[in-house]
Amino acid sequence: MFLTRFRVNTARPGARRLLFSPQVLHAAVMSSFPGLLPTDSSTPDAPRVLWRLDHNARAEVMLYIVSPARPDLTHLVEQAGWPAAAADPDTPGWQSKPYGPLLDRLAAGDTWAFRLTANPVHHIRRKDDEPRKRTAHLTPVHQMSWLLDRQERCGFRILEKPDSKRLLPGGITHMKQEHHGDRYELNVRDRRDLAFDKSREQKASKGRPVSLVTVTFDGRLEVIDPEALRRTLTQGLGRAKAYGCGLMTLAPLPVGR
Amino acid sequence: MSVLTLRLAGPLQSWGASARFTRRTTESAPTKSGVVGMLAAAAGIERGDDERLEPLAALRFGVRIDQPGTRVRDFHTAHHGVTGKSMPLSERFYLADAVFVAALEGDRTLLAALHAALRAPVYAPYLGRRSCPPALPIELALHASVTSLHQALQDEPWQAAPWYRRQRRRDATVSLAVLREADDHEHHADVLRDQPLSFAAEHRRHALRTVLSTTVEVPNPAAAPTRSAPRHDPFDALEEESARCS
Numbered sequence: 001m002f003l004t005r006f007r008v009n010t011a012r013p014g015a016r017r018l019l020f021s022p023q024v025l026h027a028a029v030m031s032s033f034p035g036l037l038p039t040d041s042s043t044p045d046a047p048r049v050l051w052r053l054d055h056n057a058r059a060e061v062m063l064y065i066v067s068p069a070r071p072d073l074t075h076l077v078e079q080a081g082w083p084a085a086a087a088d089p090d091t092p093g094w095q096s097k098p099y100g101p102l103l104d105r106l107a108a109g110d111t112w113a114f115r116l117t118a119n120p121v122h123h124i125r126r127k128d129d130e131p132r133k134r135t136a137h138l139t140p141v142h143q144m145s146w147l148l149d150r151q152e153r154c155g156f157r158i159l160e161k162p163d164s165k166r167l168l169p170g171g172i173t174h175m176k177q178e179h180h181g182d183r184y185e186l187n188v189r190d191r192r193d194l195a196f197d198k199s200r201e202q203k204a205s206k207g208r209p210v211s212l213v214t215v216t217f218d219g220r221l222e223v224i225d226p227e228a229l230r231r232t233l234t235q236g237l238g239r240a241k242a243y244g245c246g247l248m249t250l251a252p253l254p255v256g257r
Numbered sequence: 258m259s260v261l262t263l264r265l266a267g268p269l270q271s272w273g274a275s276a277r278f279t280r281r282t283t284e285s286a287p288t289k290s291g292v293v294g295m296l297a298a299a300a301g302i303e304r305g306d307d308e309r310l311e312p313l314a315a316l317r318f319g320v321r322i323d324q325p326g327t328r329v330r331d332f333h334t335a336h337h338g339v340t341g342k343s344m345p346l347s348e349r350f351y352l353a354d355a356v357f358v359a360a361l362e363g364d365r366t367l368l369a370a371l372h373a374a375l376r377a378p379v380y381a382p383y384l385g386r387r388s389c390p391p392a393l394p395i396e397l398a399l400h401a402s403v404t405s406l407h408q409a410l411q412d413e414p415w416q417a418a419p420w421y422r423r424q425r426r427r428d429a430t431v432s433l434a435v436l437r438e439a440d441d442h443e444h445h446a447d448v449l450r451d452q453p454l455s456f457a458a459e460h461r462r463h464a465l466r467t468v469l470s471t472t473v474e475v476p477n478p479a480a481a482p483t484r485s486a487p488r489h490d491p492f493d494a495l496e497e498e499s500a501r502c503s
Contacts, residue, residue: 005492056486064491097495115489189486218487249491 001047001099001234003249004065006073006081011059014079019053019061021196022243023210026051028079029063032071047234050247052117054216055190066234066247070096102250103233106226111159112250116217117190119240120146136213140188141179143215146238148184154237155228156221159185186219194243212240220253259365260409261372262397263292264416266356270326270384271349274451279347283385285325286436289318290453290463291385292359295395296371297456301379305457313371314453316363318466319406319437321473324417326355351389356416358397360437362406365399372399410435411473422479429480432472439467 008015018025029051030036036049047068054062065071077086077093086093120137137143151158160183168181195211223229236246271283272291293313302309329351335344361368375382375396383389397416403409415422415431425431439446452466 003491003495054486054489056488095492097492099495102494112494113489115491187487216486218489249489251489251491251493 001103002065002067002070002096003099003102004067004071004073004094004096006063006065006076006094008053008061008063008080009082010061012080015061018076018080022194023196023198025053025063025244026242028076029065029071031075032065032073033067033069034072035069045235048236048241050234050236050241052244052247052249054115064247064249066099066249068234099234103230106223106229108223108226110223111253112221112223113253114156114217114219114221114248114250116147116237116248117214117245118147118217118238119212119214119243119245121239122146138213140215141173141177143188144180144184144186144217145178147186147217148180150237151221152224153228154232155223155225155230156232157224159220159222161185184219186217188215188217190216210243212243212245214240214243214245258362258403258405259368260360260362260400260403260406261368262400262409262413263359263361263375263395264356264393264397265292265359265384265391265395266324266416266418267384267389267392269329269351269353269386269389270355270357271351271386271389273385274449279345281347281349283328283350283352284449285328285352286320286322286434287357287359287385288449288451289314289438289466290451292318292320292361293453294456295382296361296374298380299378299382300371300374305455307455307457310453310456312364312367316361316367317406317438319360319362319410319435321358321360321410321413322355322434322436323358323415324354324356324421326352329353349386351386354418356418356421358410358413358416360406360409360413362409365401368399372396406437407435407471407473410437411475413475415475415477419479422477425477426479426481428477430474431477432474435471435473436468437471439469443467443469445469 008019018028030049033049049065049067051063051065054064056062073094077083081093083093085091120143121134122137123132124135125132137146148158166182170181170183171179173179192214193211194214195209198210233248237248238246240246265287270287271281272286272288273281274284274288276282293316297310297313331349331351333347333349336342337344382391382395384391397413400409400412403412446467446469448465449468450463450465452464454462454464
């Protein structure tokens with residue numbers, strides 16, 4: 001497995017085209033693997049190509065890719081990078097590092113900071129005789145509960161804040177939902193409502209655009225089940241993985257906290 | 258040297274410097290003749306009393322544009338209340354939703370008297386035109402020991418309305434335009450016929466005064482803390498790994 005980082009040059013028209021549509025960016029990411037055909041479909045339980053865009057600042061947009069093979073992002077550097085700077089072998093346009101050592105090192109009880117961009121959805125019906133329908137979670141409380149519901153299965157536990165640092169009490173909302181206040185070391189931000197046509201031909205998609213809601217979670221976790229967490233990190237979490245969702249990355253906790 | 262600062266805020270204001278006949282225009286900021294006239298009215302100086310007006314007109318004047326407002330035009334078709342005869346058609350211009358801080362620099366006892374007069378005015382103050390009452394108390398403060406008019410306008414907090422301040426919440430400080438009378442050594446100023454000599458009803462007279470346009474930086478109390486994404490670089494975990502191996 002490889003972890004790859006590419007900084008997007010947001011001033012270039014090519015970058016605008018890539019950032020404008022998750023579909024275009026997905027195609028660009030998938031075409032960076034020489035051994036992979038676009039028509040290849042991944043088997044359900046195998047590691048897959050995951051990617052995510054981090055909008056850290058207005059002009060600092062990072063593309064992270066986790067993939068089984070080492071990618072070649074030359075075409076991205078040419079379209080939306082700094083090709084002249086990349087001509088120097090010391091500063092290639094992207095950085096790729098083996099991900100395996102980190103995955104092997106994961107052990108139960110470790111604590112990490114994490115970031116995850118995901119598409120939190122649930123299936124509901126409004127009336128009993130209606131088919132169930134996939135619907136996005138729209139409020140931060142629901143989006144957080146979506147992740148909290150999955151944490152055990154995915155091999156980690158989100159850390160809880162000490163009592164002295166909590167500012168909001170938990171309780172029950174007016175919709176009879178459990179509200180956990182700010183009990184967890186978890187933040188939801190950067191909600192994006194995306195809608196785009198899947199096909200260029202209007203008829204193929206019957207005029208219905210793909211629409212999805214993505215949010216970015218920042219938090220701290222403790223590893224419970226290293227094997228399950230490895231699966232989460234390499235196979236993704238949640239839906240819309242082709243559209244930049246589901247890639248969770250770990251970073252060391254800041255020192256002194 | 259003392260400075261008296263005033264807050265001029267109201268739904269409508271109208272400050273004419275060259276308003277004549279049926280087209281009653283407004284400047285984009287309060288005029289000295291308007292503000293001095295308002296203070297003279299508050300102090301109970303009658304219209305023809307040029308001798309008592311003179312020390313007021315000798316004050317140095319400056320104004321800060323805290324919230325510029327929008328210019329509105331009123332097509333005025335009034336009829337006489339008793340006879341029903343139509344009055345001349347006129348156009349009247351106003352500044353809507355504007356807020357200004359005006360400052361007057363001069364002798365301390367005179368300014369203290371004016372400050373007291375604004376709290377108990379003989380004739381009610383209005384913002385340039387009788388139909389434009391102030392929305393908030395006019396008197397702000399009497400700065401007893403400031404070095405200059407400019408300094409007083411710099412020190413006064415931003416007086417714009419909360420909704421207007423929220424619009425600028427991305428800025429920690431705001432740059433506000435200041436129009437003030439030039440010092441003796443400043444030569445690059447405009448002139449405006451706005452120095453009141455007499456408010457006598459039968460013959461109003463105004464002389465020229467200088468107008469120097471500068472800006473001051475004032476902190477924005479509504480500034481929101483910048484919320485940027487927390488630092489997260491997955492490569493940190495890998496760097497640590499490679500350092501350990503080597």
